[in-house]
């Protein structure tokens with residue numbers, strides 16, 4: 001089995017974060033790896049168990065396109081939360097339009113699409129990850145359903161939102177493990193603001209894993225625009241488990 005530290009991608013990985021910072025400012029891939037490798041191993045294909053889904057989620061993982069090519073702990077936590085919530089009340093996803101930011105392998109958005117065929121999901125990331133997300137959507141959804149309800153799109157934080165996504169109609173925004181690289185913090189906050197304008201009701205589920213002191217700077221920026229509420233309706237006992245791993249799950253509400 002390959003370990004996470006064996007997976008140092010080539011220097012060109014820096015292209016996977018569209019910032020203007022110099023290479024010297026980039027954290028190494030190893031330093032971004034969680035202390036405990038996520039359930040997802042760095043193998044060609046792995047499987048993630050999400051209670052509420054009939055089958056395990058099959059994920060092709062690939063460290064080549066950078067850190068998004070493997071599945072991270074917060075993605076699993078968020079996937080399990082939406083599955084748990086959908087099990088209690090399917091209307092939370094029914095006919096909803098959902099966008100996932102920084103999807104990486106596409107795990108969370110794909111789980112939403114499998115759970116609820118009536119919802120429409122856009123899994124988004126930088127261009128280098130689009131092929132991986134497409135493969136994973138195809139692996140887990142029958143082609144007709146995939147084409148109908150899980151779409152793959154490029155969305156670079158801080159840039160104009162893609163015209164192919166009906167941004168004004170979105171009901172839910174998902175983001176997992178997107179707080180890890182300081183130069184991208186203002187870009188991510190900008191995109192969250194663009195997706196959740198003051199006059200629009202949109203639910204934002206934001207899951208992150210505490211790694212560095214610098215994370216605080218992200219939350220200081222975020223606080224100017226969003227109130228943050230811990231999610232308190234997860235499966236009993238779930239929060240205690242993921243909190244021990246430094247993972248938090250929050251709902252963000254745009255400040256008026």
Ligand SMILES: C[S@@+](CC[C@H](N)C(=O)[O-])C[C@H]1O[C@@H](n2cnc3c(N)ncnc32)[C@H](O)[C@@H]1O
Nearest residue numbers: 018068071072075102103104126156157176177
């Ligand atoms: C740590 S990975 C998490 C991936 C996935 N959400 C998960 O939980 O497994 C962070 C993701 O954010 C994406 N990302 C980083 N900077 C970005 C940017 N400027 N625009 C869009 N996506 C970005 C990366 O490509 C990567 O897929």
